[in-house]
Amino acid sequence: xxxxxxxxxxxxxxxxxxxxxxxxxxxxxxxxxxxxxxxxxxxxxxxxxxxxxxxxxxxxxxxxxxxxxxxxxxxxxxxxxxxxxxxxxxxxxxxxxxxxxxxxxxxxxxxxxxxxxxxxxxxxxxxxxxxxxxxxxxxxxxxxxxxxxxxxxxxxxxxxxxxxxxxxxxxxxxxxxxxxxxxxxxxxxxxxxxxxxxxxxxxxxxxxxxxxxxxxxxxxxxxxxxxxxxxxxxxxxxxx
Amino acid sequence: xxxxxxxxxxxxxxxxxxxxxxxxxxxxxxxxxxxxxxxxxxxxxxxxxxxxxxxxxxxxxxxxxxxxxxxxxxxxxxxxxxxxxxxxxxxxxxxxxxxxxxxxxxxxxxxxxxxxxxxxxxxxxxxxxxxxxxxxxxxxxxxxxxxxxxxxxxxxxxxxxxxxxxxxxxxxxxxxxxxxxxxxxxxxxxxxxxxxxxxxxxxxxxxxxxxxxxxxxxxxxxxxxxxxxxxxxxxxxxxxxxxxxxxx
Numbered sequence: 001x002x003x004x005x006x007x008x009x010x011x012x013x014x015x016x017x018x019x020x021x022x023x024x025x026x027x028x029x030x031x032x033x034x035x036x037x038x039x040x041x042x043x044x045x046x047x048x049x050x051x052x053x054x055x056x057x058x059x060x061x062x063x064x065x066x067x068x069x070x071x072x073x074x075x076x077x078x079x080x081x082x083x084x085x086x087x088x089x090x091x092x093x094x095x096x097x098x099x100x101x102x103x104x105x106x107x108x109x110x111x112x113x114x115x116x117x118x119x120x121x122x123x124x125x126x127x128x129x130x131x132x133x134x135x136x137x138x139x140x141x142x143x144x145x146x147x148x149x150x151x152x153x154x155x156x157x158x159x160x161x162x163x164x165x166x167x168x169x170x171x172x173x174x175x176x177x178x179x180x181x182x183x184x185x186x187x188x189x190x191x192x193x194x195x196x197x198x199x200x201x202x203x204x205x206x207x208x209x210x211x212x213x214x215x216x217x218x219x220x221x222x223x224x225x226x227x228x229x230x231x232x233x234x235x236x237x238x239x240x
Numbered sequence: 241x242x243x244x245x246x247x248x249x250x251x252x253x254x255x256x257x258x259x260x261x262x263x264x265x266x267x268x269x270x271x272x273x274x275x276x277x278x279x280x281x282x283x284x285x286x287x288x289x290x291x292x293x294x295x296x297x298x299x300x301x302x303x304x305x306x307x308x309x310x311x312x313x314x315x316x317x318x319x320x321x322x323x324x325x326x327x328x329x330x331x332x333x334x335x336x337x338x339x340x341x342x343x344x345x346x347x348x349x350x351x352x353x354x355x356x357x358x359x360x361x362x363x364x365x366x367x368x369x370x371x372x373x374x375x376x377x378x379x380x381x382x383x384x385x386x387x388x389x390x391x392x393x394x395x396x397x398x399x400x401x402x403x404x405x406x407x408x409x410x411x412x413x414x415x416x417x418x419x420x421x422x423x424x425x426x427x428x429x430x431x432x433x434x435x436x437x438x439x440x441x442x443x444x445x446x447x448x449x450x451x452x453x454x455x456x457x458x459x460x461x462x463x464x465x466x467x468x469x470x471x472x473x474x475x476x477x478x479x480x481x482x483x484x485x486x487x488x
Contacts, residue, residue, distance in 0.1 A: 012348050088421045089465035093428040094458025097442045101451045102276060177339030181429070184443070194345055195432065202348065209345035213338045220337045 016203035048189035059118030071130025080127035087120025092178045105186030118171035125167025129160030165227040278452040296437040307366030315374035336368035344433035358435030366419035373415025377408025413476035424465040
């Protein structure tokens with residue numbers, strides 16, 4: 001039954017996919033031009049990383065200052081938390097499709113679309129992280145003569161780092177996952193292997209899936225490591 | 241068993257009939273690509289969203305139920321056997337990190353394409369959120385409440401089902417709400433794995449130029465996410481009626 005299902009795409013095997021990653025393969029539709037291989041894999045990986053970093057940077061640029069400001073002031077909870085909840089309901093495919101159809105294809109438009117997905121988790125977690133800091137600690141900081149920016153950056157932000165980083169990691173996962181469908185809007189990422197099956201064949205599709213999964217995991221692990229580096233020693237001691 | 245899914249097997253073919261149908265009778269506002277929304281087309285074609293919408297609801301409902309059953313069982317297990325907590329958190333974390341589109345096609349050599357694959361991937365995606373919230377809910381039950389229950393002569397099992405789980409319900413349902421809303425959004429990608437759903441209307445025959453269609457299908461997905469969220473909120477209110485009594 002499953003064989004019948006797969007008839008147009010067989011054979012897809014792990015071995016074939018690995019071969020696709022390292023050696024260019026012939027394709028049915030490119031008129032003899034070979035597809036896949038290590039150089040194309042690297043090229044698409046770089047585009048996907050570039051897109052992810054640009055979009056993440058843009059969403060941090062928007063969401064971090066707003067989250068820090070609202071969190072420090074303790075106002076705008078409805079905006080910060082409500083936006084975070086609403087952001088989850090945005091259908092990725094519809095967002096990318098709409099950006100491509102209404103505004104146009106290209107790196108800038110896709111970056112903006114992906115940044116939209118990154119803003120809600122960063123904003124919500126920044127706000128919540130800052131708000132969760134013990135008010136007595138903040139009062140103590142004011143008491144020893146710290147200015148408001150000092151209170152924010154020397155007390156509140158260090159204490160909020162774990163929550164803040166959770167938001168940034170969530171945004172990164174969202175963005176890198178959705179960057180996979182960027183080829184629909186004219187930016188060739190690793191998702192091209194997955195979406196254009198008739199060009200790359202089923203081994204290419206599987207290879208794309210493996211590469212995208214590895215890329216997402218690598219990003220997640222690096223950010224987890226970064227979080228450990230950024231967390232102050234005192235916090236780690238109190239957790240242990 | 242899966243015969244009804246066969247027409248959706250090849251991704252490239254999904255929605256092709258729709259595309260042909262659409263171009264065969266072009267309305268004036270439809271031909272004008274600068275228009276954002278074509279009301280005439282929407283009025284005539286609203287019926288074509290019925291099947292994808294129902295498919296979408298089905299995908300989300302099955303995936304979340306399967307995910308909930310697994311995550312809930314894992315949480316209860318880890319609640320009893322503490323040493324399981326770090327590995328389970330790490331494992332569900334990895335599943336959560338793998339992009340859904342990649343997940344669909346990693347399953348390609350095992351389950352092929354179709355609805356089963358989509359359900360497995362979407363369910364795997366919900367595990368982390370539901371598992372973590374259930375664990376948090378159970379951990380937040382205060383030790384004195386547990387002691388009181390034990391003092392009244394309840395066994396461990398009775399404490400779990402009659403005291404700890406009812407007290408953890410708000411966190412558990414909160415996890416379920418997050419998981420459901422995200423799943424509604426991600427399920428639009430099911431079209432690439434031959435799972436149907438609303439994505440089928442957005443990504444028609446590889447074309448992304450007809451905005452009205454994208455807006456309607458995206459709008460239905462957002463409304464669906466909100467409806468699911470409200471239903472679960474209602475369930476949460478109903479399941480925790482004792483809370484309101486206690487607050488009085």
